[in-house]
Amino acid sequence: MRYIDYLLALALLASPVAADELGDALMTLQTAKVDGSNSPQLADALRVASMAKVADVPRILSAVPVDDRLVQNWIRNAADTALANAQSRGEEIPMEMLRDYLVDTEHPPRARRVAYEWLKEIDPLAASQLLPDFYNDPDLELRYDAVATLIDTSNKLDDDAKRTELLKLAFASARDANQLSTCATALDQLGVEVDIVEQLGFITTWRILGPFDNVDGDGFAAVYPPEESIDLRTGYDGKNGEVKWQEIVSDAPMGLVDLAEPFDNEKGAVAYAYATIESPQAYTANLRYMSHNATKLWLNGKLVAESVVYHAGGDGDQYIVPVTLKKGKNEILLKVCQNEQTEPWAQSWEFALRVCDPLGGKIEGVE
């Protein structure tokens, strides 16, 4: 062994979680592979990080990435284990450290959530006092809990005006359908009408076309004319004769569009739904939809999602599709395939689709 290596080894032994070693460990954790092929290295790195000093925990948290869910979990485990180990060593976890990390929205959203959960454990009062301020937070979990406190607080108020004000704020901030529904019901009792469908950005006016053939499920792969070009004035050869585009406007809760009724409960059939939206500028957005039927989704002629799943649950945001809206007119085409199952629970032929920002809120100006 070279003398310098010997000195380095001694230094490492004296300070097993030296700052650079923690940095190396965090870099390793960032390399988590989907196939698990580097798990032994990750587990070693996690062991190093989990022995970090309490003061280094914010550094661990800041390694939580915004999008990579696998790495998020590895880093979260490192932070949780480091704090749990510190607790078992009898070390104090400073409330101020967690609070300061939490309130800084420049930090990764999910890392702030971890800080909040630890703050809630060691100082529940401090956490509960901070929580209501997160009603518009970029972290959806914090936002959800904050909106829940707004709703709880409103329930305890006798003053209708203050209660209305708080519920309106909760409604404007909520991204969860159940919370929106709770707010809407309470506001309705106070004489204030709000529209969940509008708030969530559901598209309610569609042009629909069908039925085309989907016997034996072959229609899912078949390319019918709307997949090649959209001409709303043209008739086509459908499953049972000529078919034409027709307008349908949904007034159902959560923007639900029923296809079974307009297409006479046809089984083994394909329908298309088409809508256009105007966007004042390019946006990073989501198309979110549900359907109990097999679907394909196109945005501006590009296939962005498909699912060959029939009658297997699915409400709310069953499918979340990240997209980029272009400035001006955007065309949305949804193919909805009904199969030939005869069970009573396998008869629905429907969908609901909304356009929203990545946090699930309506994008202002997109009509």
Place this chain on the structure above:
Amino acid sequence: MRSLPTLLLLIASSAVAETPTGWLEFRGLGGKSAVPAGDIPVEWDIATGKNVAWQADLPGRGVSSPIVVDGRVVVTASDGLDRTKLHVVAFEADTGEQLWHRQNWATGRTQCHPTSANAAPTPASDGERIFAFYSSNDLICYDLAGNLLWYRGLVLDHPRLGNDVGMSSSPVVGDGVVVVLCECQGDSFAAGVDCQTGETRWQVKRPPGANWASPVVAQFPFEGKRISAVLLQGNDGVTVYALADGKKLWAQPSIKGSSIPSAVAFDDLLLVPGDGLTAISMASAGEPEVLWTNESMKPGNPSPLMTSDGVCVISRAGVLMLADPATGATTSKKRIGGSYWATPVAVGNLLYALDDRGNMNVIDLAKGGDVIAKNSFGENEETLGSPAVVGDAIYVRSHKHLWKIAKP
């Protein structure tokens, strides 16, 4: 070839000889859900604490079972916005003290039926590690101290994997491999994942369609030898694969396997639920042999099990049925009432049958299946996870609580 009486003798002697030191997976090892004996209370009272060793709060919902590994009770749970928060909690079995609690965010689909939870599959253990699995197809490995060893988000490399009713097949472990059965309409497969590294050792394609049943590990006869194997039941019948490499060893397409209650391996006897119940003998060194099928012995949601008084199932209508393991002939039918998801546990000649509403019926099989006690865990407790039994204690979880029931 062993004769049937020899086979039954082996079954009986095995029941006497086995002394479980843990409850390592759904229904215990081999899916038997039975122990030969135990001084487990017949009656208890949650309100007064009578025969309640301890009660612990859980951080979220779950229909998975507790497992018991090396003095630790391990439970999975899920909660949070859109059921995305995945919990693994370990408790000291003696005291109920929480040893550690780890959390992750789901990487796959989290939608499920309102009665279920993302924490639907029961975790499994090889005695050194814990393999927590969720409806979102997150397969997470911890050591017994709660250190993350590996993490597989199976949806990340199988994007079409998922069932929005929820998935619930529990993993099983054998020969250094943890086996997961992921059957759905989108991307159906079974995989053997290396217990140490988390890498996929083998993967086999499975028929498309929802399946909530769990695999079962057994020693399977193949080419004159006994091979560690895993049996999968589904809409294409019953198929047996080698644990080591996923090689298909045997298939019986004529047995239409159920998609909810799971098969059980009792030494050389496999009990497969489907259109009734089918018994398969693995006693021969050659091909497995279908011993009998009894169409009236159709299990509801709970899996079948072998008891001191024969093969036992609970029907969808809450009827307890027993059958002769040699012939399959039904020997007893008794309505015990209630709705069940949890597989009952046999302790000697007592059967502990937990209904969905937090009631544990204790049934004396030696007395013709009489319910000799009914113990409530509380009016607002939903109990869909199967109990675990180790030593003289039975462990039960609801969406909110975990209990250890044992005499002082």
